[in-house]
Amino acid sequence: MVTLADLKAGESVKIINVKADKDLKQRLGSFGVRKNSIVKVVNHSIAKSTIEIEVATTKIALRAQEAKEIEVEAL
Amino acid sequence: MKQLNIALVGQPNVGKSMLINSISDSRLRVGNFSGVTVEKAEVSFDFHGVSIRIIDLPGTYSLNDYTQDERVTKEFLENEDYDMIINVVDATNLERNLFLTTQLLEFNKKMIVALNMMDEAKKEGMCINEEQLGNILGVPCVKVSAATKQGVGKLVNRIVDFSNFDFEGTKLIYSEVVEEEIRNIVEFLEEKNFDSKLDYRVLALKLLQEDKSTYKKMHDEPIWIELLPIIREALNHLYLHYNTKNIDEIFDEEKAAFAKGAALETLECSTCKSINTTEKVDSVLIHKIFGIPIFLFLMWGLFQLTFEVGSIPMDWIDAFFISLGEYAKTIFGDGALGSLIADGAIAGVGAVVLFLPNIVILFFGIALLETTGYMSRVAFLLDGFFHKFGLHGKSFIPLVTGFGCSVPAYMSARTLKNDKDRLITLFIIGFMSCGAKLPVYVLFAGAFFGPEKAGNVLFAIYIIGAILGLIAAKILKVFVFKGKDEPFVMEMPKYRMPSFKLIWHTVVTKALMYLKKAGTFILAASVLIWFASNYPKNEELIGSFETKIQLAVSDEEKTSLENELKKAKLEASYLGIVGKATEPLFAPLGFDWRMTVALETGLAAKEVVVSTLGVLYALGDEVDEGNGSLMEEIRKNIPFASAVSFIFFVMIYLPCFAASIVFAKESGSYKYLAYLFVFTTSVAWIISFIAYRITLMLL
Numbered sequence: 001m002v003t004l005a006d007l008k009a010g011e012s013v014k015i016i017n018v019k020a021d022k023d024l025k026q027r028l029g030s031f032g033v034r035k036n037s038i039v040k041v042v043n044h045s046i047a048k049s050t051i052e053i054e055v056a057t058t059k060i061a062l063r064a065q066e067a068k069e070i071e072v073e074a075l
Numbered sequence: 076m077k078q079l080n081i082a083l084v085g086q087p088n089v090g091k092s093m094l095i096n097s098i099s100d101s102r103l104r105v106g107n108f109s110g111v112t113v114e115k116a117e118v119s120f121d122f123h124g125v126s127i128r129i130i131d132l133p134g135t136y137s138l139n140d141y142t143q144d145e146r147v148t149k150e151f152l153e154n155e156d157y158d159m160i161i162n163v164v165d166a167t168n169l170e171r172n173l174f175l176t177t178q179l180l181e182f183n184k185k186m187i188v189a190l191n192m193m194d195e196a197k198k199e200g201m202c203i204n205e206e207q208l209g210n211i212l213g214v215p216c217v218k219v220s221a222a223t224k225q226g227v228g229k230l231v232n233r234i235v236d237f238s239n240f241d242f243e244g245t246k247l248i249y250s251e252v253v254e255e256e257i258r259n260i261v262e263f264l265e266e267k268n269f270d271s272k273l274d275y276r277v278l279a280l281k282l283l284q285e286d287k288s289t290y291k292k293m294h295d296e297p298i299w300i301e302l303l304p305i306i307r308e309a310l311n312h313l314y315l316h317y318n319t320k321n322i323d324e325i326f327d328e329e330k331a332a333f334a335k336g337a338a339l340e341t342l343e344c345s346t347c348k349s350i351n352t353t354e355k356v357d358s359v360l361i362h363k364i365f366g367i368p369i370f371l372f373l374m375w376g377l378f379q380l381t382f383e384v385g386s387i388p389m390d391w392i393d394a395f396f397i398s399l400g401e402y403a404k405t406i407f408g409d410g411a412l413g414s415l416i417a418d419g420a421i422a423g424v425g426a427v428v429l430f431l432p433n434i435v436i437l438f439f440g441i442a443l444l445e446t447t448g449y450m451s452r453v454a455f456l457l458d459g460f461f462h463k464f465g466l467h468g469k470s471f472i473p474l475v476t477g478f479g480c481s482v483p484a485y486m487s488a489r490t491l492k493n494d495k496d497r498l499i500t501l502f503i504i505g506f507m508s509c510g511a512k513l514p515v516y517v518l519f520a521g522a523f524f525g526p527e528k529a530g531n532v533l534f535a536i537y538i539i540g541a542i543l544g545l546i547a548a549k550i551l552k553v554f555v556f557k558g559k560d561e562p563f564v565m566e567m568p569k570y571r572m573p574s575f576k577l578i579w580h581t582v583v584t585k586a587l588m589y590l591k592k593a594g595t596f597i598l599a600a601s602v603l604i605w606f607a608s609n610y611p612k613n614e615e616l617i618g619s620f621e622t623k624i625q626l627a628v629s630d631e632e633k634t635s636l637e638n639e640l641k642k643a644k645l646e647a648s649y650l651g652i653v654g655k656a657t658e659p660l661f662a663p664l665g666f667d668w669r670m671t672v673a674l675e676t677g678l679a680a681k682e683v684v685v686s687t688l689g690v691l692y693a694l695g696d697e698v699d700e701g702n703g704s705l706m707e708e709i710r711k712n713i714p715f716a717s718a719v720s721f722i723f724f725v726m727i728y729l730p731c732f733a734a735s736i737v738f739a740k741e742s743g744s745y746k747y748l749a750y751l752f753v754f755t756t757s758v759a760w761i762i763s764f765i766a767y768r769i770t771l772m773l774l
């Protein structure tokens with residue numbers, strides 16, 4: 001399964017499943033990261049430990065650990 | 076006069092603080108929400124015969140129990156008494172902001188949506204139909220710009236108008252799937268002509284959302300047996316349709332869909348050029364290679380400002396309080412009263428005010444980093460490293476500030492929104508040796524390593540402290556603040572030009588808060604320490620010395636006798652008694668009673684360690700770390716291993732009183748101060764013990 005953590009900067013994908021637990025799911029949801037939304041990977045920090053993504057007009061940063069829980073598919 | 080209480084709610088960074096500033100010029104009253112270290116700002120003013128009070132609630136993305144800020148906001152909205160919600164919305168991020176709006180609608184309170192940042196939205200080519208948005212949400216929407224003050228007057232007018240209308244209830248329209256189930260339940264209630272205080276629709280929704288208290292109440296109603304199958308069937312429909320059995324998730328999804336629909340219908344982009352400046356700036360500031368050096372450079376600059384420029388007014392303040400103390404002594408005499416006022420009270424207040432320049436400059440810098448949006452980039456850059464030690468990317472700033480002074484460092488830990496992250500950071504700030512510990516290090520390094528090597532030793536001391544701190548963080552994370560890692564999901568806001576009014580406001584708030592909260596405690600503590608180091612007075616001893624001093628022939632003999640007296644006095648004081656009594660505790664570390672007393676006076680302020688040693692080695696208290704004869708005395712009297720162990724102890728044990736009080740305030744409880752005391756003291760003891768034994772072995 002491809003997850004958000006596997007992508008290169010500049011790639012856009014559609015989210016098909018957010019596996020995370022309730023807290024994280026709600027958190028991501030309040031930023032607009034939920035099933036069916038389109039996200040774009042903008043940037044990585046050193047060693048890919050932190051990932052910056054763009055959802056609609058919002059840019060957010062998350063750890064690779066969390067990004068692994070977001071399953072995506074190519075557009 | 077009519078009183079109107081208004082709760083200002085919005086997501087972080089939507090401009091709430093700025094809006095509250097531009098709505099009213101009357102002074103903001105700033106404090107904390109009870110029991111937590113979350114800032115509470117409120118403003119009161121009269122408008123057209125109505126007395127309006129606006130409370131700025133902490134910014135929150137949604138109303139879950141995720142961070143302390145969210146909890147505070149949610150609890151306020153649920154339990155406090157207020158008349159109206161003003162939901163501040165960032166018009167340039169409409170959809171995401173409307174998600175919170177849908178949650179707010181459920182409180183069923185009068186609400187006005189303030190569409191802020193309209194100036195920016197216009198620049199980006201966005202056009203929002205606020206009438207239509209108002210119709211969809213069922214609440215009035217007003218376009219404003221807190222920055223240009225456009226629409227702010229209209230907003231206030233609207234607030235007053237709206238407060239005069241009867242409240243009709245808010246209404247959130249769900250998708251047809253949910254609406255159908257609501258209809259089924261409402262129809263049944265209507266058929267039964269059920270007697271309910273709540274609107275049928277609201278009741279039906281609460282039932283569908285599995286609201287506990289509603290279930291409890293309905294359980295005792297006769298219609299419950301008939302109602303139950305209908306609800307069960309409704310839920311089953313929803314489960315089937317959404318492919319999940321989690322009802323919260325279903326309603327979250329509903330709200331998200333509603334927010335999306337509302338944004339889609341009311342937002343028109345003529346050009347919708349998403350402004351790319353942020354991306355351009357980011358390509359430099361969070362560049363893989365240059366990002367961190369740029370940041371380090373900026374931090375270095377901020378530090379130079381804080382501690383170099385800050386030291387100029389600090390010198391003035393210091394000089395001012397010293398001369399004030401001397402002046403006080405000329406009025407109140409050299410006796411107990413004069414000493415209490417000059418050495419206790421004035422010196423104590425001086426110690427409080429002394430930190431003010433540091434705090435003002437540092438918070439000016441931090442506010443600048445925060446309002447421009449750079450702070451999130453810092454966290455982005457550094458989180459990978461800090462996370463390994465159980466810390467957060469934003470821990471960096473408090474930790475580095477700790478090298479200057481722990482007081483502002485503790486205060487700046489508020490940028491960490493998560494409780495555990497903040498507490499761990501607070502606990503290890505002390506490991507970053509503050510500026511006041513420098514004199515102690517310089518003295519010992521100079522005495523034992525000579526001028527050539529002293530610099531390297533100093534550097535090593537600082538580095539070892541920082542490494543120990545990181546290890547301590549990891550240990551705290553694994554054993555004390557354990558449990559699942561809190562997820563790290565953080566908005567990277569657009570870069571914005573800073574607003575100096577807003578920054579000024581933050582700085583003044585911080586400074587006042589510090590003076591008010593810490594000031595009183597520090598003052599009391601200084602008086603206490605003054606007392607402990609001056610009493611009980613042994614008149615006999617003083618008398619015998621005074622006759623000797625008068626009999627002294629040369630000035631030299633006189634000074635040395637005076638110094639002897641100071642030493643004898645300190646020895647006889649409560650502090651000296653405690654020092655001697657606790658000597659056995661420190662004997663395994665190789666400290667004699669003098670070193671023990673010096674450490675204990677060091678609780679007041681670390682600089683005092685040096686002057687206490689001066690007194691105890693009978694050199695008087697005018698010595699400083701560069702004093703040759705003090706270095707000489709120390710080299711003669713203190714074994715090398717004890718000195719190493721002493722340096723480690725000073726490096727780790729409890730920061731000064733001022734800092735400890737601020738720590739208690741910022742951690743939210745004196746309980747944590749007790750923990751900090753136990754933690755730092757035991758770590759300091761253990762590390763010093765190890766260092767002492769190893770040095771002894773190597774020698």
Ligand SMILES: Nc1nc2c(ncn2[C@@H]2O[C@H](COP(=O)(O)OP(=O)(O)OP(=O)(O)O)[C@@H](O)[C@H]2O)c(=O)[nH]1
Nearest residue numbers: 087088089090091092093134192220221222446574
């Ligand atoms: N262009 C523009 N910028 C604004 C406006 N209102 C606020 N800002 C800027 O937006 C940023 C955030 O504003 P704040 O007032 O600190 O936001 P807040 O909602 O109080 O943020 P939190 O304290 O995190 O909840 C600041 O840099 C402001 O200068 C506006 O109407 N137009």
